[in-house]
Amino acid sequence: xxxxxxxxxxxxxxxxxxxxxxxxxxxxxxxxxxxxxxxxxxxxxxxxxxxxxxxxxxxxxxxxxxxxxxxxxxxxxxxxxxxxxxxxxxxxxxxxxxxxxxxxxxxxxxxxxxxxxxxxxxxxxxxxxxxxxxxxxxxxxxxxxxxxxxxxxxxxxxxxxxxxxxxxxxxxxxxxxxxxxx
Amino acid sequence: xxxxxxxxxxxxxxxxxxxxxxxxxxxxxxxxxxxxxxxxxxxxxxxxxxxxxxxxxxxxxxxxxxxxxxxxxxxxxxxxxxxxxxxxxxxxxxxxxxxxxxxxxxxxxxxxxxxxxxxxxxxxxxxxxxxxxxxxxxxxxxxxxxxxxxxxxxxxxxxxxxxxxxxxxxxxxxxxxxxxxxxxxxxxxxxxxxxxxxxxxxxxxxxxxxxxxxxxxxxxxxxxxxxxxxxxxxxxxxxxxxxxxxxxxxxxxxxxxxxxxxxxxxxxxxxxxxxxxxxxxxxxxxxxxxxxxxxxxxxxxxxxxxxxxxxxxxxxxxxxxxxxxxxxxxxxxxxxxxxxxxxxxxxxxxxxxxx
Numbered sequence: 429x430x431x432x433x434x435x436x437x438x439x440x441x442x443x444x445x446x447x448x449x450x451x452x453x454x455x456x457x458x459x460x461x462x463x464x465x466x467x468x469x470x471x472x473x474x475x476x477x478x479x480x481x482x483x484x485x486x487x488x489x490x491x492x493x494x495x496x497x498x499x500x501x502x503x504x505x506x507x508x509x510x511x512x513x514x515x516x517x518x519x520x521x522x523x524x525x526x527x528x529x530x531x532x533x534x535x536x537x538x539x540x541x542x543x544x545x546x547x548x549x550x551x552x553x554x555x556x557x558x559x560x561x562x563x564x565x566x567x568x569x570x571x572x573x574x575x576x577x578x579x580x581x582x583x584x585x586x587x588x589x590x591x592x593x594x595x596x597x598x599x600x601x602x603x604x605x606x607x608x609x610x
Numbered sequence: 611x612x613x614x615x616x617x618x619x620x621x622x623x624x625x626x627x628x629x630x631x632x633x634x635x636x637x638x639x640x641x642x643x644x645x646x647x648x649x650x651x652x653x654x655x656x657x658x659x660x661x662x663x664x665x666x667x668x669x670x671x672x673x674x675x676x677x678x679x680x681x682x683x684x685x686x687x688x689x690x691x692x693x694x695x696x697x698x699x700x701x702x703x704x705x706x707x708x709x710x711x712x713x714x715x716x717x718x719x720x721x722x723x724x725x726x727x728x729x730x731x732x733x734x735x736x737x738x739x740x741x742x743x744x745x746x747x748x749x750x751x752x753x754x755x756x757x758x759x760x761x762x763x764x765x766x767x768x769x770x771x772x773x774x775x776x777x778x779x780x781x782x783x784x785x786x787x788x789x790x791x792x793x794x795x796x797x798x799x800x801x802x803x804x805x806x807x808x809x810x811x812x813x814x815x816x817x818x819x820x821x822x823x824x825x826x827x828x829x830x831x832x833x834x835x836x837x838x839x840x841x842x843x844x845x846x847x848x849x850x851x852x853x854x855x856x857x858x859x860x861x862x863x864x865x866x867x868x869x870x871x872x873x874x875x876x877x878x879x880x881x882x883x884x885x886x887x888x889x890x891x892x893x894x895x896x897x898x899x900x901x902x903x904x905x906x907x908x909x910x911x912x913x914x915x916x917x918x919x920x921x922x923x924x925x926x927x928x929x930x931x932x933x934x935x936x937x938x939x940x941x942x943x944x945x946x947x948x949x950x951x952x953x954x955x956x957x958x959x960x961x962x963x964x965x
Contacts, residue, residue, distance in 0.1 A: 452640070453643050456640060457645075459654065459940075459941070460644055460651065460653045461651070461652075461654075462657060462757050462938060463652075464926075464930050464934075466934070466936060466937045467932075467933045467936065536912075536947065537914075539739075539741045539919060544922060547739055554912055556948075556950040557950070560947055560948040563944050574640055577636075578633050578636050581633065582629050585628070589628065590625050590626070590629075
């Protein structure tokens with residue numbers, strides 16, 4: 429099989445997988461509750477969003493430096509295209525969603541405080557029209573992001589369980605080369 | 611099985627089913643978290659719909675406390691508050707304020723004398739960049755004990771069923787005290803003669819890290835002249851906004867901010883229950899209102915006076931209202947910011963062009 433992603437790339441992938449999934453569930457949960465949990469949820473959402481933004485930048489750097497393992501030669505062209513496009517979409521969303529959230533908060537003149545202590549500066553002036561545009565973008569892109577995650581998981585399992593072409597193993601959390609079957 | 615070996619068709623079918631199950635469980639969990647599978651969950655959207663009632667919202671305006679006017683001024687902290695909070699905003703000094711006087715109504719056109727509850731939204735900005743926002747009202751206690759009861763109150767008050775309000779009161783006996791206050795408390799002819807209370811309990815934390823459960827109030831320095839509802843009605847439907855404009859133009863208006871400390875035995879979770887009168891109070895400063903501006907172009911319109919926007923040294927208590935208010939205010943803000951072209955809301959008669 430081909431070489432896997434580097435250990436740092438795999439670590440970041442799985443850490444961010446947990447963070448992004450948590451982010452999507454927290455987001456959709458917090459806007460649909462009036463319970464006291466609303467406050468810790470939104471505080472976590474803001475903090476985790478900025479963490480994801482920072483990690484996404486690091487990850488983009490690693491990807492730029494180390495690249496990605498080539499896809500198997502036998503993969504059909506439409507599947508290769510889908511794989512490449514979905515990865516572009518992931519990077520756009522991982523970087524874009526936190527920035528949109530930050531900008532949306534700025535346009536609504538909310539103080540942006542992480543962990544109750546770290547204050548981020550506004551990145552936009554207060555503006556109703558911008559706020560509305562960003563709010564809609566944040567909501568609809570969140571649903572798109574979740575759909576992308578579901579498709580990504582399904583595709584990963586398809587590679588692992590049905591095609592068995594080694595694609596899953598390039599990003600497996602445990603080193604595939606330790607498996608005796610190799 | 612070594613990788614690369616083609617699976618049997620039965621095994622492939624099993625794998626497909628497993629993949630679909632994983633995706634289905636993920637989508638189902640997401641839908642549940644979003645509340646799509648639990649229509650009875652009390653969401654911000656349902657709370658706002660209950661406030662709107664059958665006539666719908668006044669587009670572009672706050673979904674509650676819709677009638678209001680902006681003010682700016684300063685908060686002059688005397689430093690006494692540092693005994694109970696490390697928040698910079700209560701260290702001695704003068705800090706800029708944006709605020710809003712308002713009436714507890716969902717219609718921006720309600721005549722003043724038809725609205726029993728008055729409110730004050732406040733934002734104080736400290737030099738370290740921290741912000742304290744608060745939204746207070748003038749009753750001495752809140753009408754109900756829980757956000758769910760507040761929702762039930764909106765539903766009952768909009769109901770055409772004559773038994774709805776009596777049934778609500780039977781289920782929420784705390785509402786009787788509020789109804790009694792509403793029926794007997796004197797009215798005044800000025801926002802400057804109105805006191806405002808946090809009602810909700812918060813926790814202040816001092817520089818040593820000790821917590822102090824508190825509530826706070828703004829007490830007017832102006833002489834209070836009691837009016838009857840009929841006397842206020844006779845002054846006109848928008849008297850309060852006209853009066854505060856004139857009064858502040860003549861001289862800044864002042865309120866003393868007083869923080870009340872709970873005794874260890876006092877509950878903090880229920881704003882419908884006032885604390886005993888003899889609790890220790892600390893006067894922490896003075897709100898000085900220096901300028902009134904119409905909401906339309908004023909600095910307060912696009913501020914969400916979310917009571918959970920608190921500086922370090924202040925946080926929410928076990929009172930469930932600040933979180934519920936924060937969630938509902940955020941949705942109200944998102945909606946009205948998107949409806950800004952409908953602001954100011956025009957009552958049907960006023961949209962007729964003059965002939």
